[in-house]
Amino acid sequence: MTVLALAVPVLAQKATIYDEPLSERRVAYTLNVTLDPEARTVRGTERIAWRNPDDVPVDSLQFHLYLNAFKNNESTFMRESGGMHRGFSAEEENRWGGVIIESMKVTTGDQPTLSTTYRTDDADLTDRIVYLHPDDDNLDDQTVAAVPLPRPVEPGETIFLDVEFESTLPRIVARTGWGEKSDGTRFFMVAQWFPKLGVYEVPGQRYVPEDAPRGQWNTHQFHENSEFYADFGTFDVTIDVPEEYVVGASGVRVSETTDGGMKRLVYRAEDVHDFAWTASPAFLEYTDTWRHVNLRLLLQPEHDGQAQRHFDAVKIALERFDEWVGEYPYTSLTLVDGLGGSNGMEYPTLITCGTAYLLPDWMRSLEIVTIHEFGHQYFYGLLASNEFEEAWLDEGMNSYVETRIMDTHYSPGSAISLPGLRLDDGPGQRTFYAKSTPSRGALFTRSWEYEVDADYGKASYMKPATVMRTLEHYLGWETMRRFLRTYYDRWRFRHPTTRDLQDVAEDVSGEDLDWFFDQFVYGTAVVDYAVEALEVEAVEGSERYKSEVRLERREDGIFPQTLRVRFEDGSTEERAWEGEAASETFTFDKPTPAVEAYLDPDNAVWLDVNRLNNRRALDASNVFARKQQFKVVVWAQQLFYLIGSLF
Ligand SMILES: [Zn+2]
The missing domain is CATH 2.60.40 (Immunoglobulin-like)
Structure with a gap:
């Protein structure tokens, strides 16, 4: 794939990054928004385009309104987490967030002449919006919305919506929100922040709980332990912030202009399924390149001096993923050193890392988190499995490759390296699994359905890393590598499932692996x-x-x-x-x-407990x-x- 030159301010907003689309692009978003740091709001307009991929008409649209998880104590997220999530306290001031759809209207947008454009005389959909609670019947949860349409969207037809919305950012929680440094400087991690379509799955695309006979929306509520799922497309995003703010975002910056104390940044991202951004006046900015990728690091000033550690780690990850899994097709990658609970998270072509003041060299948490979050560009970003239903396909496969990169590059002592105490990343995760209650928590479990809450983490990270390392030893590394590459080649941009992954493993190895997957992926067999x-x-x-x-x-x-x-x-x-x-x-x-x-x-047999x-x-x-x-x-x-x- 040829890639055009980047970050050229003269590129028009609709300029393309890639000659040919990399993905099917079922959605397109155009957002024009303004950050108000005092009010902690992002408000503006959103044009959403969605093409019906099915061969039957579809009579409604479904949306995620993730920020409503932080609207009050009654959301499913808050009920499940008991009001606490990785340091978020419901007691703090200005803690709550949410997203309000002020209006939603059908438009023909820029393509009034196209016959495949959805039209209706009943264009204002605002009053039709209802909330759904497909997972738990919690009537107070407003994280999923549906809009019954005046008439169905025909197969192949594209519907355009103009939405006006206002998002209020919560105090940092679940990797999104606003934070404040001790000197009063503001920080914003603007993630899961706009009304966003769910995934419409055509027949055969899913099999949970069994093969779906008809196409349907897959739109789950935001749970304490769930992450995300969305379709691939394009994002054209214009962001207005006060002039002193430094901004990092998904995609490629097309232009940057200032006027009257405000700064306007225009971004375009292609063949991704989300768009996130960050803004703070405090960031120090560093740049570097790796092959075709422009690297940008936004660092907290107190971590100045650690820029090289970030770049070194991410380049090791780029190198190894390229060698073991496949090409990183994007031309940009932004690394963000955020505040507190915003760290250690992945968004398309943007990751938040996380370090500490005077982090010693022997403590490789910076490297682990940077390599881990980069790995998500593959399992979360490019493969994009349904993280609500099969979190392990992202977190677990990623933890496996992360531990393998760490142990290949930094062993002995890839996680902690002190004289007399050397701990490797992979063995550490294995020990965690073995010393948990290993008979509990199957990898293949919907993320909100673990009997014991803590089992989500084990079954999504440490155990799959251990399961996959065991499979690697069983099949041999060369076969395992072919499995990773084939999985990526066959399924990127297509939302693979556990079944698809097993099929690839069996194709590549030439072995029936039911015995392995039934015991250790679908089941909770314990080896001793x-x-x-x-x-x-x-x-x-x-x-x-x-x-x-x-x-x-x-x-x-x-x-x-x-x-x-x-x-x-x-x-x-x-x-x-x-x-x-x-x-x-x-x-x-x-x-x-x-x-x-x-x-x-x-x-x-790493699974031996x-x-x-x-x-x-x-x-x-x-x-x-x-x-x-x-x-x-x-x-x-x-x-x-x-x-x-x-x-
Ligand atoms: Zn992760």
Whole structure:
């Protein structure tokens, strides 16, 4: 794909970035808005274009009004979170937000002559707007709106709406809102901020809970634990802010002009499914490039000196994703060092990172969060699975690649690197999973339906990272890499599901992987194999020894095992065990006695929740050392819990 030169102010607003659309572009948004920092509002107009992709008429439109999650204590988000979400306190002043649709009208926009444009005499839809509560019947929740149309949108027809709206930003919560520095400087993370269409899914596009026989809107309420889902298209966004504000946004900046104390910025983003921006007078701005990508970093002044760490980390991520998954097709990427709860979040071509004053080099949380959020450009941005229903496809696949990049680049000690304490990212997440209640929380679960709230995090991040690392060891890295690349090639811009991902894994490996996915993705099977006993006796009347190794499967999960036995003369033997029976005994009759039996000696089965019982030695001298090491891991797990709360 040829990419035109960027950020040339003379480009008209409708200029295209790419010669050919990268995605199907079912939607187009044109927004003209003004930020009022005092009132904490963003208000303006929005033109929405939506093309009916189905071969039957569609008689209503559905919208997300995410900011209404922060309207009061009665929203589903607030009820589920008990009024608290990652530091947001409902007690603070000016905490509430929300979005008001002042008017919504059908228009023929710029294309009055096109026969495929939706027309009606009954153009004002404002009074038709109703709220839906598809997930929990909470009548007080206003995060999903529907608009029954005067007549259906015919197949292939495009409807244009002109919307006037006002968004009030909440005190930073769930990665959006306003914040204030100690010197009074304002910061705005303007995200999930405008009335936004849900995804209309054509038959066959979804299968949750089973194959949908008809096309339908997929528009869930905003939950404490849910993220987002939207269709690909274009965004033309004009933003007015006070002149002293530094702005970062999704897409490419087309122009910047100032007039009468105000600054007008025009952005265009193509083939993305959301648009977010940030504004603050405090930002320090840094730029860099990586191949075709213009990198821009907006840093809090107190973190000056850490710019290079951000750029280094994101370039490692760009490099590895390009090599392992596929091309980063966009020409821009903005990194934002926001305030508090706005950090550690992904939006198309814009990520919020997060660091701390005087963050030491040995603490690689900055690198982890930067690489993690960049990875979302693939799993959240380009693949764009339904995060409400299958969060693991984004967070989990991304955590897998993130840990692999960290461990490839920075090990040993990819997460924490101190003399005497080195902790790697992947093993840290694995420990977190193993020490949780591993029998709870399947990866494939709607994000608001976890029985225990905390299981969402484990099942969306740490466990899938562990599941995928186990799959990698089982298939081999080269097959795993082909799987990642094929998944990306086949499904980018198309909202893949868990089933689609499994299909790719099976195609690429040539193996039926039902046994794996049923246990560890759809189910909650727990893997724990143990060497139950190692017994040796001299065979009477000979110079030989009978060594007996008894293995046990202690949980319901089944995973093929390798047993390695070491003998006194230094020789070793390996046995394969399919691991299905509850127990198995291997006997060795040799002129030398066994001294050690080790299950999974190459540490391939990361899903094994207890590795301390994987080994038995007749000489117990080094068991103590291993136990000490384990204690360090438990301590490190607490640290990971802290880091994890950043994402
Ligand atoms: Zn994430």
